[in-house]
Amino acid sequence: MELSTTISIIISLIVGILIGRFLLGMLLKKQEQAAKEKASSILKEAEQQAEHTKKQRMLEAKEKFLALKAEHEKEVNQRNNTISQKENSIRQKEQSINQKLETLNREKQDIDAKNKKLDQLVEVNENKRDEIEQLKAQQIKQLESVAGVTAEEAKEQLVSNLREEARSQAIAQIKDIVDEAKLTASKEAKKVVIQTIQRTATESAIENTVSIFNIENDEIKGRIIGREGRNIRALEAATGVEIIVDDTPEAIILSGFDPVRREIARLSLHRLVTDGRIHPARIEEVVAKTRTQIEDEIVEIGERTAIDLGIHGLHPELIRMVGRMRYRSSYGQNLLQHSREVANFAATMAAELGLNVKLAKRAGLLHDIGKVPDDNPELPHAILGMQLAEKYKEHPEVCNAIGAHHDEIEMTSMISPVVQACDAISGARPGARREVVESYIKRLKDLEALALSYPGVEKTFAIQAGRELRVIVESEKITDVQSEILAADISNRIQTEMTYPGQIKVTVIRETRSVSYAK
Numbered sequence: 001m002e003l004s005t006t007i008s009i010i011i012s013l014i015v016g017i018l019i020g021r022f023l024l025g026m027l028l029k030k031q032e033q034a035a036k037e038k039a040s041s042i043l044k045e046a047e048q049q050a051e052h053t054k055k056q057r058m059l060e061a062k063e064k065f066l067a068l069k070a071e072h073e074k075e076v077n078q079r080n081n082t083i084s085q086k087e088n089s090i091r092q093k094e095q096s097i098n099q100k101l102e103t104l105n106r107e108k109q110d111i112d113a114k115n116k117k118l119d120q121l122v123e124v125n126e127n128k129r130d131e132i133e134q135l136k137a138q139q140i141k142q143l144e145s146v147a148g149v150t151a152e153e154a155k156e157q158l159v160s161n162l163r164e165e166a167r168s169q170a171i172a173q174i175k176d177i178v179d180e181a182k183l184t185a186s187k188e189a190k191k192v193v194i195q196t197i198q199r200t201a202t203e204s205a206i207e208n209t210v211s212i213f214n215i216e217n218d219e220i221k222g223r224i225i226g227r228e229g230r231n232i233r234a235l236e237a238a239t240g241v242e243i244i245v246d247d248t249p250e251a252i253i254l255s256g257f258d259p260v261r262r263e264i265a266r267l268s269l270h271r272l273v274t275d276g277r278i279h280p281a282r283i284e285e286v287v288a289k290t291r292t293q294i295e296d297e298i299v300e301i302g303e304r305t306a307i308d309l310g311i312h313g314l315h316p317e318l319i320r321m322v323g324r325m326r327y328r329s330s331y332g333q334n335l336l337q338h339s340r341e342v343a344n345f346a347a348t349m350a351a352e353l354g355l356n357v358k359l360a361k362r363a364g365l366l367h368d369i370g371k372v373p374d375d376n377p378e379l380p381h382a383i384l385g386m387q388l389a390e391k392y393k394e395h396p397e398v399c400n401a402i403g404a405h406h407d408e409i410e411m412t413s414m415i416s417p418v419v420q421a422c423d424a425i426s427g428a429r430p431g432a433r434r435e436v437v438e439s440y441i442k443r444l445k446d447l448e449a450l451a452l453s454y455p456g457v458e459k460t461f462a463i464q465a466g467r468e469l470r471v472i473v474e475s476e477k478i479t480d481v482q483s484e485i486l487a488a489d490i491s492n493r494i495q496t497e498m499t500y501p502g503q504i505k506v507t508v509i510r511e512t513r514s515v516s517y518a519k
Helices: 002-147 151-199 219-225 227-239 259-275 280-309 316-327 335-353 357-366 381-391 396-404 415-428 435-452 480-497
Strands: 210-214 242-244 251-255 457-463 468-473 505-510
Touching: 219 227, 219 259, 227 242, 227 259, 227 280, 227 457, 227 468, 251 259, 259 280, 259 316, 280 316, 280 335, 280 357, 316 335, 316 357, 316 381, 335 357, 335 415, 357 396, 357 415, 381 396, 396 415, 435 457, 435 468, 435 480, 468 480, 480 505
Parallel strands: 468 505
Antiparallel strands: 210 251, 242 251, 457 468
């Protein structure tokens, strides 16, 4: 019983296995058939897509070929038109030349005919010359008998008349010679000016109102700005220069119309970055030291300029003013460079004219000294410069040349017109000056002076191209309420007294400090 059961179970298993294998084979066949059908459809679709792409590429290539062909035909047509135009022009010129040749031939034939007639007339005249001489002698005898004077007496009268005529002609000729001498003198003067310009090589440079401070990496920008911008605010307040920290790689822009302030800010930044300690107290200390250093450099620049030009005996205050010219500009032209040019021009021109070269060079260097003082009164710079030169015991001819180089006073020395001409030569050449910058700087200076005229105002700085005016007041004299009133008063005065584009922001800064020392 158990054996038969076991056998039946085995048989059942074998039958199940066979049936499973059969079903599995059927399933695999169906999957294989489906895979073949799918592969066939994918292959067919790929072939269709490739055929479509091929047709599209062929169409694009054909269109491009047609476009190139059209462009080539257009160029060929243009060249043919140009060639035909040139051929027509050549034909017209040939026709014109042929017409001129025909005209010249006709004129030559006419001239030949006239020459033949002249030759015939000359032969006739030679034959009649003897007859004319005989007739002339007979006429002279008849005239002597009629006039009652001989030929010699008539000649004497004629000579007397000719003398009078020659005298009048000589007077007219003398006048012509004088006029020609004046013209020659004008030419000689121009020649001297041209030689002076040619012998002095100068650079043409325009002063800018920004300076670039280069840094090694952009991480320093964050240290310069400081926490919540306190470092950069302290630096701007101490120097009066707008410091622009933007996305410019490895560079910080210093903007300000005063070159001295920009130089102080640049050197201060260099010291602070090199030292590494950047905080408001350190910034004020470095700026103060840098300002003192700049004053020393100004004196050094003045002394070096005087030595380079061979000018001796200048008063120390005049030397300092000459050094300050390095940080001043006249219509965008650096004032020291302009003054050096005028000095060299004046020396060259004075040498050509036989004048005192040393005085001319001295007057040329000092002619714009009146533009240097910051607290200048309402006087023209020429008059102010003359007064400064007189104050420091300069030569009278130098003082007159300074005061008269813009015709403010009468010229009393030959050096004065020389300096005036050399000033015009230096300032009038192309690219030397830029009047827009000068008017812009004057507007910023007037803006600062207006705010500085109020009592209790310690310092004023015009920044952001004149769009903001920062006014620093003394905390002991101005209260918080008064600072608000001061800002309003300054704004009203700017609106009524000045002309400016856009709007100007007036910021009054009042800072209280309590300082104590532990001993």
